[in-house]
Amino acid sequence: MISREKRAAASAAASPYAHLTYQHRLNFYDEPPRYNITLDEFESCAIDRLRILSEIESCLARNRSPEDMKTVIDAQCRKFLPLDANTASKLVDVDAQRKRDHLGHFVLRLAFCRSEELRRRFVKSETMLFRIRYELADQNEVNQFLESKKFAWEKASNGELQSLKSELIAVHPRLPWPENGSPPAYYKVNWTSVPDLVAQRKVLLRLGKAYVPATEQESIVLQEFQERIESNLDRTAKALPRLDEDDRILPILGHLADGLLAGIPMDSSFAVTEGDGVTITADMIEDLSRKHFPLCMRNLHDNLRKDKHLKHAGRLQYTLFLKGFGLTLDEAIVFWRKSYRGGKVKDDDFNKEYKYNIRHSYGQEGKRADYPPMNCARIITSQQPSAQESHGCPFKHFSIENLDTALLTKYGSCGMNSSALPEINKYVKDGHYHVACTRVYEITHNIRKGEGLGGGESVTHPNLY
Amino acid sequence: MASKDDAMNVDYDVSQPQVMFQFYKRLYPYQAIFHWLNQDHAPSRLFTHREFAFTLQGDVYLRYQSFATAEEFQREVCRRSPTRFEIGAIYNARPKDKKVMRPGALQPQRRELVFDIDMTDYDSVRTCCTDKKICARCWGFIAAAVRVLDSGLRNQFGYRQLLWVYSGRRGIHCWVSDAAAMDLTDDQRRALMAWLEVVKGSKDTAKKVNVRFKNGELHPALSSAVRILNPKEGDPATRWNFDGLILHDQDCFKNQEQWEDLLKLLGNADIADSLRKTWQSDTERTSRRKWEDLVKELRKRDKKTQSSVLHAMEEIILQYMYPRLDMEVSKHRNHLLKAPFCVHPSTGRVCVPVDPATVDDFDPERVPTVGQLLSELDRLDGVPGGWEKTSLKPYVEMLERHAQGIIQEARQGRKAAQSLEF
Numbered sequence A: 001m002i003s004r005e006k007r008a009a010a011s012a013a014a015s016p017y018a019h020l021t022y023q024h025r026l027n028f029y030d031e032p033p034r035y036n037i038t039l040d041e042f043e044s045c046a047i048d049r050l051r052i053l054s055e056i057e058s059c060l061a062r063n064r065s066p067e068d069m070k071t072v073i074d075a076q077c078r079k080f081l082p083l084d085a086n087t088a089s090k091l092v093d094v095d096a097q098r099k100r101d102h103l104g105h106f107v108l109r110l111a112f113c114r115s116e117e118l119r120r121r122f123v124k125s126e127t128m129l130f131r132i133r134y135e136l137a138d139q140n141e142v143n144q145f146l147e148s149k150k151f152a153w154e155k156a157s158n159g160e161l162q163s164l165k166s167e168l169i170a171v172h173p174r175l176p177w178p179e180n181g182s183p184p185a186y187y188k189v190n191w192t193s194v195p196d197l198v199a200q201r202k203v204l205l206r207l208g209k210a211y212v213p214a215t216e217q218e219s220i221v222l223q224e225f226q227e228r229i230e231s232n233l234d235r236t237a238k239a240l241p242r243l244d245e246d247d248r249i250l251p252i253l254g255h256l257a258d259g260l261l262a263g264i265p266m267d268s269s270f271a272v273t274e275g276d277g278v279t280i281t282a283d284m285i286e287d288l289s290r291k292h293f294p295l296c297m298r299n300l301h302d303n304l305r306k307d308k309h310l311k312h313a314g315r316l317q318y319t320l321f322l323k324g325f326g327l328t329l330d331e332a333i334v335f336w337r338k339s340y341r342g343g344k345v346k347d348d349d350f351n352k353e354y355k356y357n358i359r360h361s362y363g364q365e366g367k368r369a370d371y372p373p374m375n376c377a378r379i380i381t382s383q384q385p386s387a388q389e390s391h392g393c394p395f396k397h398f399s400i401e402n403l404d405t406a407l408l409t410k411y412g413s414c415g416m417n418s419s420a421l422p423e424i425n426k427y428v429k430d431g432h433y434h435v436a437c438t439r440v441y442e443i444t445h446n447i448r449k450g451e452g453l454g455g456g457e458s459v460t461h462p463n464l465y
Numbered sequence B: 001m002a003s004k005d006d007a008m009n010v011d012y013d014v015s016q017p018q019v020m021f022q023f024y025k026r027l028y029p030y031q032a033i034f035h036w037l038n039q040d041h042a043p044s045r046l047f048t049h050r051e052f053a054f055t056l057q058g059d060v061y062l063r064y065q066s067f068a069t070a071e072e073f074q075r076e077v078c079r080r081s082p083t084r085f086e087i088g089a090i091y092n093a094r095p096k097d098k099k100v101m102r103p104g105a106l107q108p109q110r111r112e113l114v115f116d117i118d119m120t121d122y123d124s125v126r127t128c129c130t131d132k133k134i135c136a137r138c139w140g141f142i143a144a145a146v147r148v149l150d151s152g153l154r155n156q157f158g159y160r161q162l163l164w165v166y167s168g169r170r171g172i173h174c175w176v177s178d179a180a181a182m183d184l185t186d187d188q189r190r191a192l193m194a195w196l197e198v199v200k201g202s203k204d205t206a207k208k209v210n211v212r213f214k215n216g217e218l219h220p221a222l223s224s225a226v227r228i229l230n231p232k233e234g235d236p237a238t239r240w241n242f243d244g245l246i247l248h249d250q251d252c253f254k255n256q257e258q259w260e261d262l263l264k265l266l267g268n269a270d271i272a273d274s275l276r277k278t279w280q281s282d283t284e285r286t287s288r289r290k291w292e293d294l295v296k297e298l299r300k301r302d303k304k305t306q307s308s309v310l311h312a313m314e315e316i317i318l319q320y321m322y323p324r325l326d327m328e329v330s331k332h333r334n335h336l337l338k339a340p341f342c343v344h345p346s347t348g349r350v351c352v353p354v355d356p357a358t359v360d361d362f363d364p365e366r367v368p369t370v371g372q373l374l375s376e377l378d379r380l381d382g383v384p385g386g387w388e389k390t391s392l393k394p395y396v397e398m399l400e401r402h403a404q405g406i407i408q409e410a411r412q413g414r415k416a417a418q419s420l421e422f
Helices: A004-014 A039-061 A066-080 A094-112 A116-136 A139-149 A158-163 A165-171 A195-199 A214-242 A249-262 A284-292 A295-307 A312-325 A329-340 A347-361 A376-381 A400-414 A418-429 A433-444 B017-026 B030-038 B070-080 B095-100 B139-155 B186-196 B220-229 B242-249 B256-266 B269-281 B287-299 B303-321 B327-331 B356-361 B370-378 B393-420
Strands: A186-190 A204-206 A209-213 B050-056 B060-065 B084-091 B108-110 B113-118 B162-166 B171-176
Touching: A039 A066, A039 A094, A039 A116, A039 A249, A039 A433, A066 A116, A094 A116, A094 A214, A094 A249, A116 A214, A139 A214, A158 A165, A165 A204, A165 B220, A186 A214, A195 A209, A195 A214, A195 B186, A209 A214, A284 A295, A284 A400, A295 A312, A295 A400, A312 A329, A312 A347, A329 A347, A376 A433, A400 A418, A400 A433, A418 A433, B017 B070, B017 B370, B030 B070, B030 B393, B050 B070, B050 B095, B060 B095, B113 B139, B113 B327, B139 B162, B139 B171, B139 B220, B139 B242, B139 B303, B139 B356, B162 B356, B186 B327, B220 B303, B242 B287, B242 B303, B256 B269, B256 B287, B256 B303, B269 B287, B287 B303
Parallel strands: B084 B108
Antiparallel strands: A186 A209, A204 A209, B050 B060, B050 B084, B113 B171, B162 B171
16 A cells, blocks of 8 residues: 555646645644755845735725635735745746745744744734635645645545434525435534634534534635644744844844834835926925825924924935925025024024935935935834933824824824724824824725725835825 | 521521631532532642632622642631632642732632522512522422523533532522533633523513524424423423412512513403403403413414414513523633632521532522521431531532532543653
8 A cells, every 4th residue: 555645746746736846725733944045035025914914904804705805815915925826837936936935934933933922913814814825726736735644534434424414504595415326525623723613613522523614615624724834933932042143133133023013014115206397396395295294294394383493303304205296406406595584593503404405315415315305114113202301103203183184184184083983093092103104094085995096005205185 | 306496596696707617617518519620639829829709797798718638628617717718720730829929910810600590580570588588389490490500501411410509598509510611711601691591581571582593483492491391281290380389389470560570471452352352351360371371362463473472472481480690600711709618608508519400399498507506416416417417418429429520520530641741
């Protein structure tokens, strides 16, 4: 008799995909990747995956329908983390795709195993990602994948099913029992593998075993996936201190963790484009600020107007934003000079102290670095504003009352009213600041909930507004 | 011979510390408790890492007590003489070391699956007693609940090591010691409770049972429960079934308020009106008669009405008799539950194990009290002896037999696991 292993190897060899390192695109991530990669690859595949996971969290926080979510995430995946089936064209290097997927998961696992909250969020979004991919895959693919995993499920014998016929029909009345044929396929698993089905009394229980129709397979697989990730995270956390790896990896892992907490990957940058042909002048800022600025920038602008002054961090955040907005260097200088006029700073002093800084931000001084405008992640996670300062993300740093007042006064004329506040407050409480900001955008621009900045995207950069 | 009424002797006022001290010194069965919790003869983590919580005189509450051996357990209980003590989870370290650990480092790991059924949850349906009182009659509700739950845990979940313990005043606890049950996480316990929960809603909720599938059928587990509570011809006879308890002994539909509740649950205004006419004019009509009236009235109706009202009647049976469980007790591993053989401070009764096979005949008013037991010891006239010379003996033996069964099964489990390692 050929042993099970030999038979499996034989069938794998016979399969047309035997040459692939990764036989399936679905993955339980049981085995860590065992090859060498560059530091760049290490970081970039993790960032791409983080983008997807954050988007999943956003979708969940915004209560998207499962169908919607699948569409959105599928689109995002195609952009950042494509994963094609074995049947895809020969031009697609499926192995390379799966390798990136595999790597990204493990890097993020390292980054997120350390705190309870990160772990919980990681498990939740990874399980959702797996579920989306599982549901988008076809049944054949799924079957082959599961077979390769040697799930310890028993198929209930026909004899047993016949003896339980009336009870099974009572629980699953819509599952047809053919007149003279064999009963429908059922798996017999420990009830602890399907706690959700048990909690809803959707299965028959006998002596600790649940009889699950084969059609409910997904529930079992998802549960399995989640359990494996949880226990693996546990193991990773224990092994982490022994990673006396170095100053190369730990900072990357730290940034990734920050990225999840802020809700977006650190790397989402905004290239300063030439604009769509409309030149922004200093005079236009005032009007544009009312509707087209996100709350953080409105806040900075209004404080600038009120005090005729901004402290360094606020100035920097705002200057770079305006640069991204399309304000040229000369217009910027005019704008800031006007803003400071009448305040404590005299014109001459202005030239001496502030003009240099503005020019520096535009890359005209010193090392001539062209600083990109800060994205949300940086704004949220860098220094907390103190009493005199107004930089940072208001959704994070303002108290709820102040936030509500600010939203009403600043956006009241654009359609913001108090009925929208509880929802926004909830997002803030849950730490989903960018979702809150996106919702404000939707309300003030009269956009249907869920549309976001177009195509369902959420705010990850002030300039995207 | 002193009569039963002398048992709660004035000499043995359970609120006197001396009484509890004597009880702990001479009567409490430490070895049996140790065997039951430890599931082995030599101390293991199941005992050494187990939390005990003592309630001392003056309501002082001491958590995170743990002991290395049965002897240390005995010494400490005697020294402290708590008015009661509770058993918690097995932790990842010795609970008594909690103060020297990092906050949050002490985590519950394993724990028996436990249940608590309290008579007060039945106050809206029982008619003989209220509040803190209980008697052999309203015990029928507990007896029925035990039969349903015992069957469910064994047949549906496959658990075998169940210990039922009288709670000392008006309820009963169940401890499930199977390895699989000990391993259940909080989430799994929650799922299990969701499976078991049938009667939901406060005293203002009229219809507390809403468990049918969309097609109107009951889950087979619930059909079994209905059958246990309302046996058919040929089923084993029980004293406290729907007819015996609800319709006859408790007469739950006697007065107008009560039978109006019943009519509301039928979901059919027409039938309700017909029955109301008869019942309003006959205030002495027993609940048995009323139920018969309902059946007769139903026979006159069409198939569809019959089916719908029969369904409602099944739900009434469940609403009045299905176990009313305290959900919070069972969901969390770190929940502390009173230890068996503790003495109830108000009644003086000992929390003794109950055999589910004879639960129908259990009489809470005949449970030994600490006063009675100490009197029995007095009558030994200086002959040395402890629980084995008193009425407590059969109860301790029940626990010891149960514990030995657990030890056997645990031993077999270990052997099986070892043989797999090759």
